[in-house]
């Protein structure tokens with residue numbers, strides 16, 4: 001939506017016009033970065049006890065200005081009548097409000113240091129106000145919805161916050177409070193001034209929170225939370241503090257820079273939009289990422305450790321050194337993920353880390369990069385109000401892979417040296433991707449700018465396949481690894497990878513640098529040709545690994561017998577690509593995956609196979625194929641529950657069983673377990689599973705659905721989780737009219753406030769078992785997307801699209817999506833891309849299901 005807005009000029013002033021079109025345009029940001037400096041804010045906010053009474057405040061902003069020729073433009077997107085007074089050193093200022101900006105004549109703001117004091121009513125949008133707590137979440141450009149400011153990442157500022165909240169509440173912010181003053185029904189927290197930080201990192205939370213304190217390595221850390229179950233706290237507190245302490249000390253070692261922000265607290269928020277958000281000194285987390293069940297799977301534990309490491313790494317990568325503009329937002333995400341992978345390793349010595357890296361990154365990156373809507377890692381951004389559309393798997397998953405390639409190219413030590421220099425040079429400031437490349441380029445003989453172009457500036461991935469000839473003796477006569485550009489552009493993706501050649505008895509790994517279209521593998525000559533060739537078997541190489549027919553058949557039959565778990569993981573993923581590209585029937589793949597579960601020893605591969613099983617089962621089988629296989633799949637998963645020794649693996653099988661159960665027998669078993677008439681030896685069925693079972697039973701339309709849901713609601717004692725369940729219950733109703741009204745209700749913005757709940761409800765509405773009825777939601781659901789992008793949080797539009805489409809596989813729905821896009825040639829390109837990304841598997845499934853009929 002890059003409408004060309006006419007630039008606005010203050011008639012009373014001279015000089016170039018300043019762009020005051022809505023949002024923060026790149027032109028405005030560049031102008032301000034060039035003229036404004038040394039920014040300080042004193043923000044004073046009062047939170048009333050009642051949620052429907054607005055938060056009010058004043059902000060005094062002080063800064064230096066290069067010259068007085070143009071007006072000063074601040075951003076404020078709060079209520080239309082939200083600005084109540086504007087003064088400078090007690091003298092009124094002739095300000096104007098213009099498209100979300102507050103414009104003031106520079107000459108009225110003082111000479112040396114400019115000063116502007118604004119009294120305002122805050123918008124609630126980014127304050128996430130609940131009955132008895134609230135928290136700010138200002139990324140990427142939403143600080144200006146709460147108070148007037150220069151809302152762009154490269155005008156870092158020192159913030160001094162004074163927060164007045166209802167007396168029973170407690171509060172936390174980026175820095176420690178100097179003073180806490182109680183006065184009757186309210187308490188005022190006066191926080192110390194922050195070090196220079198970007199507006200999107202300024203943060204606070206207040207409400208009824210409990211506070212746990214712990215000391216690690218001489219540092220006192222606090223956890224603010226609302227968890228009411230003492231066992232949950234007992235089980236998790238030490239791990240939460242330890243994981244943060246380990247991450248901090250690792251990062252201090254790697255960067256050679258002590259933790260840059262002094263105080264370190266974390267806040268667990270129920271139903272938080274993201275898994276975590278890296279506000280310096282006050283990281284916010286979704287409570288469920290930190291507090292794990294007794295039966296948490298290894299995946300859950302890893303996930304928690306990774307999220308904690310990710311957010312902690314941001315203190316250096318993102319918070320200390322920040323991108324100049326959100327087109328480089330991927331850099332902070334890539335470093336956080338890249339560091340997280342390094343940090344998590346020592347904490348999980350029993351784990352296969354190369355496999356972990358592959359499974360955490362490649363499949364999700366491919367899920368976007370194989371689609372028509374794929375985006376490059378680095379994208380142009382004309383206005384901050386579109387920054388949300390930049391986020392996704394390309395930033396979070398592909399970019400770390402590319403960074404790992406970069407590390408291979410440069411070498412680990414020189415990479416670390418380069419990053420230390422980069423952080424040191426730009427500490428408490430900003431830097432761009434080109435700054436980093438300029439720092440790293442002298443450390444290698446490769447031309448990093450050229451390398452960066454195809455990997456960072458362009459979308460897509462190469463198709464990588466083996467081309468082999470077999471001699472008369474049955475041995476390999478020739479082997480080349482060939483890369484092609486599926487877009488037909490002849491692009492080449494320079495990378496190092498390993499090719500595996502072998503059989504279940506012996507596997508040879510051969511390192512290779514792919515610089516050209518075809519790369520010869522001379523050492524392969526004379527090796528037996530009756531096995532498989534698997535390019536990128538190291539789990540680092542990146543591309544559509546297209547198996548040749550012989551390798552595909554061999555791996556389908558023998559993959560479980562390969563000793564190396566990384567190789568098994570990569571091979572399973574390559575087989576899955578064969579399904580998506582119609583080279584292997586989904587039913588055959590499913591049969592192989594389910595059979596493999598009986599012998600797979602590596603828990604990560606078990607999790608991978610359980611994921612494939614669910615997707616193949618629900619999305620890629622016809623209804624008849626599913627019915628035919630249900631009993632066998634349930635049986636295999638149930639044996640997994642009984643057979644598995646560690647509770648985490650039992651739980652993984654149990655969750656998958658709950659997800660696929662279709663037969664009378666399996667549903668009956670779930671009902672008995674839910675009613676606590678039957679137990680599962682060695683597995684504690686906690687509230688999470690009970691809730692999941694109740695939801696699964698409801699979607700299956702068991703006769704007692706209403707009673708089960710009511711009873712489950714009573715069982716949930718935690719008020720936040722109870723509220724969430726109450727919200728999603730109507731979406732589980734057997735009555736289609738009730739479900740229709742739930743969908744209808746999401747048209748109104750006030751019903752979408754709790755986005756995580758909305759997404760859960762959407763997934764139930766569009767469950768595969770209800771897909772036929774839910775076809776009617778698809779078109780209106782797509783029509784809402786532009787509004788969701790405008791009003792929702794950054795991940796919401798894509799997640800909405802996934803919950804809208806992931807339950808569907810019918811050609812009719814695929815057609816609806818295609819028509820929607822065809823009928824809107826002027827649709828915002830990045831949102832079009834998101835729809836194409838979310839619909840890709842639907843398109844493929846619809847094609848496959850059509851063929852299978």
Ligand SMILES: [Zn+2]
Nearest residue numbers: 310332333336
């Ligand atoms: Zn992040």
